[in-house]
Amino acid sequence: MTTATPTGAPVAGPPGPAAKKAKKAARKKGGGRFDVRERPELLLVPGVFVALMALWEFVIPLFVDDYVLPVPSRIVEALWMQLTDALFWGHLEVTLRESLLGFLIGVGSAVLLGTAISQVRLVEKTLMPYVVAFQTVPKVALAPLFVVWFGFGLTSKVVMAAVISFFPMLINVIEGLRAADADRIQMLTVFGASKLQIFRMVRLPSAMPFIFAGLDIGIVFAILGAVVGEFIGAKEGLGYLLLQTNYNFDIAGMFAVLVVLSVMGLVAHFLIRFAQRKIAFWAEESRVITA
Secondary structure, three states, X not given: OEEEOOOOOEEEOOOOHHHHHHHHHHHHHOOOOOOOOOOOHHHHHHHHHHHHHHHHHHOHHHOOOOOOOOOHHHHHHHHHHHHOOHHHHHHHHHHHHHHHHHHHHHHHHHHHHHHHHHHOHHHHXXXXXXXXXXXXXXXXXXXXXXXXXXXXXXXXXXXXXXXXHHHHHHHHHHHHHHOOOHHHHHXXXXXXXXXXXXXXXHHHHHHHHHHHHHHXXXXXXXXXHHHHHHXXXXXXXXXXXXXXXXXXXXXXXXXXXXXXXXXXXXXXXXXXXXXXXXXXHHHOOOOOXXX
């Protein structure tokens, strides 16, 4: 893509979608080879990981006792012991169920309320102050109340996960629906489009990058909420297992549980990104900030 200066000299502009597709096609034609200069992270990311693990394994023990900060080999050993234990998979299933249920409830309610707030000014003026006031309350402080109200079982953890994932999704839905192009809305209004048609054709597609950003943040917060609820009162779950390893001063086991929680967050993040590329493919290059 080129443009012309006032003197008539062509100036190269940013590459368009056609140029990007041609570049990808040329790369495939070349046998899938890539230039390291184009994607240096493919070497830097694993290289930095290997360097940090080597530093941790061989250098850190010279300054820090192993029972305080176990080396990676001990953590891997503890992780393997947990993965071969049937009880561990039971704890993992409980935390996954709490996180997913809380995420679905929190995201669903945030989408409904965010749509109402963004489209009806009276709803915004009436409810938004209460929503903001509720968000300022530390969620950790609410966890003991949820345990008292809903018991030590699944419900209190689901409520905690839903509450902590609700607000980021709500804000992204509101901002996304308000980010629609005013000129497109005006054009459709002139042609007689209804509010529902404008919402479906303009507002919702424009909001999709924000919605997926909210989903990306919300799923991570849902896992966090479930674990926090398990800290306060639970008889099963990864949070409960983390407390048990802490009581037994099994630091390597604690790190192993943290590794599993990190993997859960990464898998959830990549699943959300995969869904975005399939559902909202036009927003793949969006600069919306995510978790």
